[in-house]
Structures are given as structure tokens and as C-alpha cells.
Amino acid sequence: MASTRNTPQREAILAYLQSVHTHPTAEEVHAAVSRKLLSIALATVYRNLNLLAERGIIHRHQIGGGYRYDADLAAxxxxxxxxxxxxxxxxxxxxxxxxxxxxxxxxxxxxxxxxxxxxxxxxxxxxxxxxxxxxxx
Ligand SMILES: [Zn+2]
Ligand SMILES: [Zn+2]
Known part of the structure; x- marks a missing residue:
């Protein structure tokens, strides 16, 4: 139950990122994932985005003074x-x-x-x- 490997939250965040090419902010990811999961804290979204980026599963880009997230790993x-x-x-x-x-x-x-x-x-x-x-x- 308390597995940190594949939480439903992380799967939903990754699935959303892989479905768009808009390079959303954490707030935009939070808004989109909130529509599917009844309650997910913005802090949880941040934590999972950072974790996915650290593991190289997604990319985090600093663009226009903020972080944008990108699941497209091709150069x-x-x-x-x-x-x-x-x-x-x-x-x-x-x-x-x-x-x-x-x-x-x-x-x-x-x-x-x-x-x-x-x-x-x-x-x-x-x-x-x-x-x-x-x-x-
Ligand atoms: Zn334009
Ligand atoms: Zn990109």
C-alpha cells in the first residue's frame, strides 16, 4: 500500500505530461490531474515532478523565469x-x-x-x- 514506486498520483502526473506537448507548469499539471484525482495537493505534484525529473523520466526546463515540465525525452x-x-x-x-x-x-x-x-x-x-x-x- 505504501509503495513509493508507482503511486496513482505519480502515474496520473506522468500520463498527463505524456499526453500534452504544452510544457505545463506545476500549477497546470496540478489543475489537470485534479480533474481526474479528487484530491491531490500542489505540494504532492511538485514532489512527484521533481522526483520524475531527478530520475530522468521527464525533463524540467527553466523557461521564462519558471519551471516547465516535458515528457518528451528526444533531443x-x-x-x-x-x-x-x-x-x-x-x-x-x-x-x-x-x-x-x-x-x-x-x-x-x-x-x-x-x-x-x-x-x-x-x-x-x-x-x-x-x-x-x-x-x-
Ligand atoms: Zn504566441
Ligand atoms: Zn519540449
């Missing part, structure tokens, strides 16, 4: 809309290679690269013709 970076706060994924292979190309591996061993690109998304841009929807290849 990708983030485009953040400064108008609506929307976060969009972009493939990262090229960015990581470019960012670490000049690092002297004798002095520093890169683990991972986090790049956040700020701009305006197509929904917020009045002239939507200037931003075309990028199709994943």
Missing part, C-alpha cells in the same frame, strides 16, 4: 512565444553540435545543451504568412 530545443507564452519544440541535433563544436573536451565534457529561442508564434503574429508551420521531417 529538442524550445521556441518560446513572448506574446502568448506558448512553447514549441524544435529538433536539436544541429543546435547541439554547433553549440559544443568549440569546446575543448580536455577541459570540459558537455552533457547536454539547452537552447531557448524567443519570438512570436504564428497564432500571435498578425501577418501569419511570414511564419510557416514547420513540419517535422
Amino acid at each position: 529538442h530545443e524550445h521556441c518560446v512565444c513572448t506574446s502568448c507564452g506558448g512553447i514549441y519544440d524544435v529538433p536539436a541535433e544541429d543546435i547541439e553540435a554547433a553549440a559544443t563544436r568549440h569546446i575543448d573536451r580536455k577541459r570540459f565534457v558537455p552533457d547536454h545543451v539547452e537552447v531557448t529561442v524567443y519570438g512570436v508564434c504564428a497564432k500571435c503574429d498578425h501577418d501569419t504568412d511570414t511564419i510557416r508551420k514547420v513540419k517535422p521531417t
Whole structure:
């Protein structure tokens, strides 16, 4: 009963994160999971999100002054809309290679690269013709 392995709360939190690509805040995860579980404390959500992030099951990104949670573990970076706060994924292979190309591996061993690109998304841009929807290849 008191197993700390897979609590219903943690499973619900993980299932929700895996169902969205919106990079929700802890508060947003709490609101969504609360609709399924009758009572879950915000502190419980925080604790489980941190635990999942520490175990590498999800990623925690510091974006726009707060933490956002992401269950997509494939290498990708983030485009953040400064108008609506929307976060969009972009493939990262090229960015990581470019960012670490000049690092002297004798002095520093890169683990991972986090790049956040700020701009305006197509929904917020009045002239939507200037931003075309990028199709994943
Ligand atoms: Zn936007
Ligand atoms: Zn992401």
C-alpha cells in the first residue's frame, strides 16, 4: 500500500505530461490531474515532478523565469512565444553540435545543451504568412 514506486498520483502526473506537448507548469499539471484525482495537493505534484525529473523520466526546463515540465525525452530545443507564452519544440541535433563544436573536451565534457529561442508564434503574429508551420521531417 505504501509503495513509493508507482503511486496513482505519480502515474496520473506522468500520463498527463505524456499526453500534452504544452510544457505545463506545476500549477497546470496540478489543475489537470485534479480533474481526474479528487484530491491531490500542489505540494504532492511538485514532489512527484521533481522526483520524475531527478530520475530522468521527464525533463524540467527553466523557461521564462519558471519551471516547465516535458515528457518528451528526444533531443529538442524550445521556441518560446513572448506574446502568448506558448512553447514549441524544435529538433536539436544541429543546435547541439554547433553549440559544443568549440569546446575543448580536455577541459570540459558537455552533457547536454539547452537552447531557448524567443519570438512570436504564428497564432500571435498578425501577418501569419511570414511564419510557416514547420513540419517535422
Ligand atoms: Zn504566441
Ligand atoms: Zn519540449
